[in-house]
Amino acid sequence: MKSNIESLKxxxxxxxxxxxxxxxxxxxxxxxxxGWRDGGLCPFHNDKxxxxxxxxxxxxxFVCFSCGSKGGDIIAFIQQRDGLSFPEALNKLTNEWGL
Ligand SMILES: [Zn+2]
Numbered sequence: 001m002k003s004n005i006e007s008l009k010x011x012x013x014x015x016x017x018x019x020x021x022x023x024x025x026x027x028x029x030x031x032x033x034x035g036w037r038d039g040g041l042c043p044f045h046n047d048k049x050x051x052x053x054x055x056x057x058x059x060x061x062f063v064c065f066s067c068g069s070k071g072g073d074i075i076a077f078i079q080q081r082d083g084l085s086f087p088e089a090l091n092k093l094t095n096e097w098g099l
Contacts, residue, residue, distance in 0.1 A: 017060035
């Protein structure tokens with residue numbers, strides 16, 4: 001059983017935000033470049049209009065200008081979307097990505 005710190009390091013090292021969001025945001029427009037990009041539809045509210053949800057493909061940060069959801073990395077994304085605690089989100093990511 002890895003410690004939370006070890007899991008966090010592994011996740012940051014082995015799950016690039018670009019790959020993560022390509023899987024988690026199927027309607028995200030095709031990716032070019034880095035930094036803040038259009039994330040497609042916001043997963044945190046009943047979003048019908050593209051354009052208000054942004055993800056940062058370098059840091060994993062995300063923000064929705066419509067519902068106000070935001071976070072600093074992909075762990076925060078999983079926590080908020082799935083209603084998980086920090087350790088639960090780490091477990092989910094390490095399991096799903098085979099770390
Ligand atoms: Zn939203």
